[in-house]
Amino acid sequence: MKLNRRHFLGTGIAASALLTAPTVWGQAKPKVVVIGGGAGGATAARYLAKDSDGAIEVTLVEANPIYTTCFFSNLYLGGFYDFEKLQHGYDKLAGGGVTVINDMATGVDRAARTVTLAGGQVLPYDRLILSPGIDFKDGSVPGWSLDAAEIMPHAYKAGPQTQLLKKQVEEMPEGGVFAMIAPPNPYRCPPGPYERISMVAHILKTKNPTAKIIIADPKEKFSKQALFEDGWNRHYAGMVEWIGPDFGGGKVEVRPEAMEVVIDGEVTKVACCNVIPGQKAGKIAELAGVTDDSGWAPVHPDSMKSKADENVWVLGDSSAQGDMPKSGFSANSQAKVAAMAIRGELTGSKSFPAKYSNTCWSLIAPDDGVKVGASYEPTPEKIASVESFISEVGEDAALRKATYEESLGWYAGITADMFG
Amino acid sequence: MTRRLSMAVLLLAFGTTPGAAEEIGDAARGADLFARQCQACHQIGEGAKNRVGPQLNKIFGRRAGSVEGFTYSRSMARMGADGLTWTLETLDAYLANPKALVSGTRMNYRGMPDPEARAALLAYLRDWSDRPQDIPESEPTARKTDPDLAPEVLALKGDPDYGEYLASECRTCHQADGSDQGIPSVTGWPEEDFVIAMHAYKQKLRPHPVMQMMASRLNDEEIAALAAYFATLK
Numbered sequence: 001m002k003l004n005r006r007h008f009l010g011t012g013i014a015a016s017a018l019l020t021a022p023t024v025w026g027q028a029k030p031k032v033v034v035i036g037g038g039a040g041g042a043t044a045a046r047y048l049a050k051d052s053d054g055a056i057e058v059t060l061v062e063a064n065p066i067y068t069t070c071f072f073s074n075l076y077l078g079g080f081y082d083f084e085k086l087q088h089g090y091d092k093l094a095g096g097g098v099t100v101i102n103d104m105a106t107g108v109d110r111a112a113r114t115v116t117l118a119g120g121q122v123l124p125y126d127r128l129i130l131s132p133g134i135d136f137k138d139g140s141v142p143g144w145s146l147d148a149a150e151i152m153p154h155a156y157k158a159g160p161q162t163q164l165l166k167k168q169v170e171e172m173p174e175g176g177v178f179a180m181i182a183p184p185n186p187y188r189c190p191p192g193p194y195e196r197i198s199m200v201a202h203i204l205k206t207k208n209p210t211a212k213i214i215i216a217d218p219k220e221k222f223s224k225q226a227l228f229e230d231g232w233n234r235h236y237a238g239m240v241e242w243i244g245p246d247f248g249g250g251k252v253e254v255r256p257e258a259m260e261v262v263i264d265g266e267v268t269k270v271a272c273c274n275v276i277p278g279q280k281a282g283k284i285a286e287l288a289g290v291t292d293d294s295g296w297a298p299v300h301p302d303s304m305k306s307k308a309d310e311n312v313w314v315l316g317d318s319s320a321q322g323d324m325p326k327s328g329f330s331a332n333s334q335a336k337v338a339a340m341a342i343r344g345e346l347t348g349s350k351s352f353p354a355k356y357s358n359t360c361w362s363l364i365a366p367d368d369g370v371k372v373g374a375s376y377e378p379t380p381e382k383i384a385s386v387e388s389f390i391s392e393v394g395e396d397a398a399l400r401k402a403t404y405e406e407s408l409g410w411y412a413g414i415t416a417d418m419f420g
Numbered sequence: 421m422t423r424r425l426s427m428a429v430l431l432l433a434f435g436t437t438p439g440a441a442e443e444i445g446d447a448a449r450g451a452d453l454f455a456r457q458c459q460a461c462h463q464i465g466e467g468a469k470n471r472v473g474p475q476l477n478k479i480f481g482r483r484a485g486s487v488e489g490f491t492y493s494r495s496m497a498r499m500g501a502d503g504l505t506w507t508l509e510t511l512d513a514y515l516a517n518p519k520a521l522v523s524g525t526r527m528n529y530r531g532m533p534d535p536e537a538r539a540a541l542l543a544y545l546r547d548w549s550d551r552p553q554d555i556p557e558s559e560p561t562a563r564k565t566d567p568d569l570a571p572e573v574l575a576l577k578g579d580p581d582y583g584e585y586l587a588s589e590c591r592t593c594h595q596a597d598g599s600d601q602g603i604p605s606v607t608g609w610p611e612e613d614f615v616i617a618m619h620a621y622k623q624k625l626r627p628h629p630v631m632q633m634m635a636s637r638l639n640d641e642e643i644a645a646l647a648a649y650f651a652t653l654k
């Protein structure tokens with residue numbers, strides 16, 4: 001089957017002829033199934049449907065009827081953004097020609113090219129896109145498991161967890177301790193934990209100025225470190241203590257029932273504890289057998305196609321691609337390359353060289369925004385960074401404010417690009 | 421930064437040539453050009469006030485869009501916030517074609533194509549800036565950027581299919597329906613303005629780091645393709 005289609009493409013039939021071909025041959029349209037309607041999956045589904053003009057049957061399988069973005073969830077925590085504005089439905093995708101199925105994918109049979117859903121439905125595919133985000137590594141933080149997330153939230157998949165964390169921060173007793181257990185590399189949104197610290201500090205500064213923040217971190221250094229540390233000094237002097245691995249930040253245990261954190265043997269009573277565990281590809285990627293020992297799914301740098309199966313693509317956080325950080329921006333960028341490549345294979349449309357990019361904005365305090373970004377291109381080994389930039393310490397207030405305002409524009413832009 | 425600073429200190433210590441200002445261009449000719457082409461809207465010199473345009477004293481080293489009491493276009497204010505500062509290089513580009521640097525500028529001036537005339541005008545403007553000998557500059561002829569685009573580059577017709585694919589990258593931030601919330605709209609621009617603006621980012625004359633990065637990896641055909649595609653959006 002697959003070979004046949006390839007063969008016909010090879011004979012040089014014009015793209016326009018191919019578009020009408022299915023009706024002529026009385027054959028079904030090529031099918032693409034997308035699992036995960038987040039940053040990567042929603043973008044890929046939307047672009048495939050939009051750009052193929054109905055020539056490809058696109059089905060999106062998403063567990064939740066409403067997607068809550070992790071991006072800007074820290075701003076919600078800090079009181080700068082409404083929770084409702086983080087939420088996006090799939091109506092416009094459905095209106096744009098995507099069949100949206102609200103269910104959990106529970107299995108992938110790559111030999112038969114089918115996806116099984118929790119509800120029992122079996123979906124055949126010609127190409128499969130996996131963009132299931134992340135799952136947490138078991139045992140990465142001793143004493144913590146998903147069962148403890150109601151006491152010590154991760155808030156690293158946005159939704160009720162984010163609301164819970166906000167409530168806990170706001171209800172901290174006077175002078176209490178907020179602890180964050182920061183994740184080891186690689187994880188989604190490298191500056192995310194530190195932007196979160198900034199937002200928590202902002203709330204505490206206004207509501208609970210004698211409270212303290214400690215971060216136990218297994219990493220030697222972190223994203224935008226100079227910018228965050230400068231910002232914490234300027235806005236929240238004396239409030240934030242970062243404990244890196246040299247001081248035991250990597251030797252941590254938590255005791256949810258007792259609300260205690262043990263760092264390098266030293267026990268601290270905490271009022272609120274945000275545990276961000278080590279991460280791996282979303283479970284379904286593992287079930288599909290496209291992940292490796294690292295827990296992530298290796299892909300070809302020029303297309304985002306899985307290295308394990310030529311009919312499967314892996315996008316966003318789940319993929320192991322090289323230099324791009326795991327971000328919504330990256331997932332969106334990768335999805336467009338993937339959509340173009342898949343369209344090329346299935347309909348013979350023109351393919352162009354892959355270009356990827358990323359920019360991550362972070363808010364440190366009111367009107368004090370910073371950003372980091374890079375452009376990327378595929379090399380034979382990996383997606384490699386070509387050029388990069390980062391905000392500088394000491395920029396004036398006008399620039400920082402403009403950067404923050406730009407991030408609001410980015411959020412509006414990227415969510416429209418994903419969900420229509 | 422530190423290197424720059426010490427260079428400036430060295431220059432001061434060993435004495436700058438008093439005639440440094442003349443090296444930009446012929447200030448007397450500049451005064452004449454100013455009188456004929458700028459003075460209707462701009463004042464400069466003692467007691468200069470804002471008129472149709474802002475007063476131009478001390479323009480070198482000043483952040484764009486920052487003269488008190490003057491109401492700038494949104495476009496100019498945005499460029500100022502992004503970090504556009506008036507230097508020999510940026511002023512030269514702005515004079516050559518105001519839209520190259522500030523697409524929505526209110527300055528109703530088509531530009532001064534002759535580099536020598538611009539140099540003369542800049543020499544005159546600099547006479548009214550603070551301590552002109554301190555202004556970091558390179559020889560005008562040694563400047564690596566050339567704000568003037570070759571006519572062939574402007575005349576390139578882009579492939580709109582390629583433009584559409586490339587534009588998908590722009591749409592992560594710039595909305596396809598042209599709405600403008602914190603990030604400017606890029607739809608419905610005259611193709612030439614679009615091409616000129618992108619090249620100004622590519623040459624790092626315009627200050628925005630994301631746009632500089634995006635533009636720097638686009639070749640002339642790709643910029644033309646994008647311009648062709650975006651022009652088709654309403």
Ligand SMILES: Cc1cc2nc3c(=O)[nH]c(=O)nc-3n(C[C@H](O)[C@H](O)[C@H](O)COP(=O)(O)OP(=O)(O)OC[C@H]3O[C@@H](n4cnc5c(N)ncnc54)[C@H](O)[C@@H]3O)c2cc1C
Binds near residue numbers: 328
């Ligand atoms: C606090 C925080 C702040 C962040 N800030 C930014 C930011 O400012 N900018 C930025 O670019 N990125 C940011 N990110 C990162 C960004 O959210 C992720 O990188 C991005 O969402 C990854 O996209 P994805 O498509 O890989 O996964 P996701 O967006 O997580 O989407 C995965 C989707 O798949 C669904 N799913 C998973 N498994 C199944 C299954 N078996 N069946 C059906 N559905 C399934 C899930 O329900 C989910 O909707 C932030 C992240 C966090 C945690």
